[in-house]
Amino acid sequence: MNGAEHDWGAWFAGPALREEAAPVRALLTRAEVVRQALLLLDEAGFDGLTMRRLAGRLGVKAASLYYHVRNKDEVLALLADAICSEIGGPDPDRSWRENLELMAAEYRRVLLSHRDAARVLAATPPVGPDRLRTIEQALEVLCSAGFPDEAAADAAFIFNSYVVGFALDESLGWSEGGPPAGDFREQAKQWYKSLPAARFPRLVALADHLFDPTPDRRFEFGLTALLDGLEAQLSRAGRG
Amino acid sequence: MNGAEHDWGAWFAGPALREEAAPVRALLTRAEVVRQALLLLDEAGFDGLTMRRLAGRLGVKAASLYYHVRNKDEVLALLADAICSEIGGPDPDRSWRENLELMAAEYRRVLLSHRDAARVLAATPPVGPDRLRTIEQALEVLCSAGFPDEAAADAAFIFNSYVVGFALDESLGWSEGGPPAGDFREQAKQWYKSLPAARFPRLVALADHLFDPTPDRRFEFGLTALLDGLEAQLSRAGRG
């Protein structure tokens, strides 16, 4: 039903949906590959996710993976979809604005719950069924709110770009080879404060705020600005 | 003067500023390394930018690079700064809003003028002098406009995140291994249109708009929403 016969092939070769309860014997499944890839991502991060390590984890040689999967990009696309499958949808009883706030929080929560998840999404085209679902839901909310088609498409795009972009900044953390993640903000803050004040007066003066330890508040700030802007455009479109 | 004695070391070992007009003989300079890295980036893209290829271009073996540069991450950070050096600043005669629009356009123009530039910025911490300058300038515009310190820091962060995030989406293009970049939008649009309409009604209906060939308009749309939102927050803060 509902178009299960659609050809996902070109972008997304075969849905990871019809899965028959992974048998005890080690018969490699596409779904099992994805499952282990997600576990490996959480443990080793984006850079640690290699075909060879993934194969090792599945008790198989790297070459075997290529029987189940076209290449690493496909693994990443499947991974992106698996991550998106955890994102909840809108609530029909709420306003469009409440729903976008809800969805943004959900989206971000999921992206932060898996290591480097935002990097996986950024490295991957939006072609998986679950990822498409989240876009579909955002479009539905916006269209129902009365946004004209073009504005709804733009708004959904921008909305997605904002959440992923923010989570990307957030998860990079710039701690590579640096101090332990906990001390990082403090260290960066001190470094900014030590900059030449004659050249970078604002940077030095605002260092405390720039490295505020509460990204939640900042996420809200940007989201509020964006939604205020969309609201303004909506009322403009309503009049026009 | 103005703090030239500041220790950039921890994050940005030695400014690429004091350069003495590359001599004819092949004495490798830090600045020359960065110059060639930028050329290589433009030719080969982010994934094609390797230490070995960069060395080859400089007529030197890969190991030699490590005498001038700590590692590849440092090359990327220097590259990010070289790219940011091309971004123009604000105009003191304009309003804060006009200036942010101007700076956003400049920023995006530069990011699109070098292949995968947004990826370089996203992969790199904001520690170079020219990159810091652009942040300083954004903060200055916001503070002068009357934003409270915390809001100015948030706004500058979000502003940066928006521009880089948008350019990132834009430059990825998802054409990897796919059709030539020109046909890509059309191909993606057709694929979206072919999705099962019962499951993805909005996606199918809005495919034409989602793959609109004019990212400029969409960039404006999002920027306008963001700035409208900031304007609303500013007047709220003014009253509060």
Added chain:
DNA sequence: ACCTGAACACCGTTCAAGT
């Protein structure tokens, strides 16, 4: 001071061959 040779420990991917 500046560069190299040679190595180490990896990558993604292919493909003939095994079962």
Added chain:
DNA sequence: ACCTGAACACCGTTCAAGT
């Protein structure tokens, strides 16, 4: 149908050694 051995063409980085 499913997996492997072995190879190909690469990576980033280190380090003793050369000049």
